[in-house]
Amino acid sequence: PNRLYSPHTVVLRQSGHCFELATVLCSLLIGFGYDAYVVSGYATQDVCLKIMTRVDSPFPPEEEEKEEEVKHVLDAKYMLRPAKDLRSKFLLAMAQREVDRANAEKEKQTELERQQIAELEKPPFDELYGLRVHAWVLLLPGERYVEAATFIEPSTGTPHPLNSLLYCGIESIWNNNNYWVNLQDCSAGLEKLGYDFSNLEKWEHFLIGEPLKWREAKFSEEMEEDEIQLLTIMDEKHLDMPSPWSLRISIPHSILKQRFPQGVKKTWYKRTMTEQFAPYVQEDGLVTRICRYNDLECTPSELHTIEERFENRTDSLVKTISDIDTGDITEYFERGREDGVKKHSYKCGHNSTVEAVRVIEFYHEARYDGLTKLELDAMYLTEHYVEREDRIYYRHVNFAKRGEPPPGMIEGPRRIVVKIVEKYHRNEKKPASKDIAVREFAIIDREIHLKHHYEEGKVTASTRDFVKPPLAEMGEALRFNPNLTVGYQAEVGAKPPRQLQLFLLFEQQLEEEEQTLYHIREMEDQVLEFLKLRNYETAYPKLSVSLFDREHNIEHTKGLREREQKEKEHKEREVEDEVDYLAPYISRLGNPAKLTLTQAQQARDWCLLEFKQMLVDRANDIQQQFEYVTTRLQEKQNWYVTVQDTLRLDEETRYFDEVNESTFLLNTLEIRLVRHRDLSPYRYEALETFLMIDPRLRVLYK
Structure with missing residues (x-):
């Protein structure tokens, strides 16, 4: 190049050509103790023009971890012997041959498709291949636990092995000690070159002498360190040079926080487009947007996923994933929300009703009720719990279809509950015959079904069914009719329960049924409040500013003082829970x-x-x-x-x-x-x- 800005100026400008960027990177690596060199040579068109459309995206889609089912292997001593196989071995061999032939044909087709894709992704013919001048960084082993020599592309910061096809040849290499000209043939690949710069048959150095670490200095043991240092300097003094004209590399904190030139960076990768922003550039806290496509050209019609990542959000939102094909939207939250929400999945356009399909996951440690997952639909509501004192871990509620109320019932603003099913873990402090495992409230049929846990060594469990009396008899003085209950006792020889015990159990189930219905309505109200809050947080996003953030805290402090002044003037309004926009x-x-x-x-x-x-x-x-x-x-x-x-x-x-x-x-x-x-x-x-x-x-x- 006809000019080379100093590393300090390049850092301030946040731009430069390949030689300037390589010099900055090499200077920083040397300052941190690495054995780094600037390489001048030739590279491919994609590297010189920074074409990333044939490079895999550094933001691959995250696959959710699936819980592996634990298969219990029974002791072979108690396993039944398999029946004797009476099938024809010849027919089995012929069937296996057909399966192998189909698999081979499938693998052949897969390999053909892979080759076609590789051909499409292959870079076009370049008339200037091997003639495009470029500069990059060479990192040699021996310092800072570097085990192998590596190339580093300064425009992306990506390391590449020496056998990378992106680099075609090397003309010269230099660092702060010397300048070496390559005397070797690069046609066999850069990994075949020798990188021992003391070998004069392969490298010609420009300045006289060699770095001190390459030679063994012999001084008298009686000499002091100052004398050794002075002698070393005089021995290495071959010419006088003026003081360095460039300033010492200093990266201002504002430039460091800016991250990218002008605070934004847009890159097209293979089937992916990414937009990256510095913190606080976007008013909603967006720092990364990843658009994934089905084709290499990244046409808008082939867009299938949009992933957005956020920082510094007061609502703890960290990521959203939108599936364009299915309309599914998934929001991810970090810890810190009052409602303890961890993940929220719903359909696009269904963000304001509890009757739409949605799944809400929670940090159960942050909730008093141990709720870990909530599934909603127009026809049902399912709750999942962990570590509850009452040992419930599952509750499923079925609703009547809108517009089709059950006979004798009138549909109102809320959905009609048809049935409630609850499941409980085993409580070892109670006998199995009195420890409820599954409880079902059949609201429409006016029945209650109880199933108890299995006793150890038993293949059946005790059950008890209750039929509610008519509404006219459901007053304060409830009368118990033994004909309206039936049960099964798994324990042989056990005495049947007395009517008083059955009456108390029935009365308890009626009370808990009423409490469960109240809880369901309360849960619907909580979901509605959550959706209302999410709509507000989407319309008016707020960002949190750290007390140690000097760049952004000035405005924050000024706003805080103004807010305090307004609060002093309007103390009577401090008791309001939320702003009433109407x-x-x-x-x-x-x-x-x-x-x-x-x-x-x-x-x-x-x-x-x-x-x-x-x-x-x-x-x-x-x-x-x-x-x-x-x-x-x-x-x-x-x-x-x-x-x-x-x-x-x-x-x-x-x-x-x-x-x-x-x-x-x-x-x-x-x-x-x-x-x-x-x-x-x-x-x-x-x-x-x-x-x-x-x-x-x-x-x-x-």
Whole structure:
């Protein structure tokens, strides 16, 4: 290259050609004690132009761990002997031959498809193959536990073995000690080269002498360290050089936190497109977006999965995966939420009703009830528990189909419970005949079925069935009819239970049935509150800022002080649990106890109209900031062109810092504007959903 910026300047600019990047990487590696060298040679077109479309993505799809079923192997002593095989061995051999032939044909077809895919993924013919100049880094073993020589591509930071086909030849190698010219033939591959730079038949050094670590220095044992150091310097002094013109490498904390040039990086890999953002660049905390495609061209119609990763979210959201083909959306949360949610799976567009298909998993250690998984559907609700004191681990609720209530029942806002099934673990403190294993509440049939645990060594379990008396007899003074219960005792010779025991058991089951029905309604309300909260968190995402984050904590501290001042002025409002977004609009109507259809429609229209206007004002504000920063940057660049030759080093450094800061701000504003434009329809839809489930506007949806 005709110019080579210093590593410090390259770090500040966050850009450079391959020689500059290789010099930066090599300098840092040498500073950390590695035996590193800058390599000047030739590479393929993909490496020189940084074409990553034939490289596997570093973000492969994560496969969920499946629990392996433990197979219990019985003792061979007690196993039955298999029946004698009377089948024809000739027929079996012929059948196996057909199976082997089909498998061979299948493997042949698979190999053919693999070869076709490899041919499609093969890079096109390059007329300049072996002539494209490139620079990379060579890491030799011997220092910092490096076991084998390795190439490192500076543009990606990816290590490659010496036999990699990406690099075609080496012209020269250098580091802070010397410059070596390659005298070997590279046609057989770079792994065949010898990397012993002291061998003059393979490498010609440019400067006189060799590094001190390559030779054995002999000094008198009586000499002091200062004398040895002075003699070493004088022996190695072959020419006088001026002081280094470049500054010491210093990476500012702001540049380090920025991670990528201008805070954003977009890369196309094989069947994958990734967008990476620095923290706090996106207002919703997005740091990585991964789009996976079915074809190599990554056409929009072949998009099948979108994975987004987040950081610093106050709602503990860390990742979302959207399956375009099936419409499935899965949200992953880290520990820290009050509701203890770990994973939330649902269908696209079904994020506001408890009657849609969804699965919610929890960190059961963070919940008082030990709930670990909740499955919902229009027809059922299933709860899974662990480590409960009452030893329940499963509860399944069946509901009647909407629009088809059971005979004699009227359908209301809530679904009609048809049946409840509960399962319990064994309690060793109770006899098996009194320890319930499965309990079923048949609500429609007005029956209760109990099945107890198996006694050790028994093949049957005790059961007890109750039939509820008519509703007219279900008063305060419940009368027990022995004809309405039937049971089976697995223990031979056991006395039948007395009527008082059966009456107390029946009364207990009725109470627990009522408590279970109340729990089911409460669970539905909790899910509805969770969905309402998730809609709010999606419409208004918030990010947490660490107290030690100096770059972002100034604004946070200022906002905190303003918030404290407002709280002092409005102490009477501190008791409110949550913000009531409809309160200002209902107040305009005179705060009626119940809204009429016209009033509810007017309050909803006011709320949506002002929210829409707020989105427009925010977009205009970002656009004005972008235009102002653009004008200032253009003026600064014109000034630099005028006075470039008269600037001092510190003034030029200050200019580069201001330009980098302005460019980063411009890119951030552009990303925010695009992100705001893309998310505005979803936030508006989330607000509509938020208003749809508000009980005060229920009159609009009857």
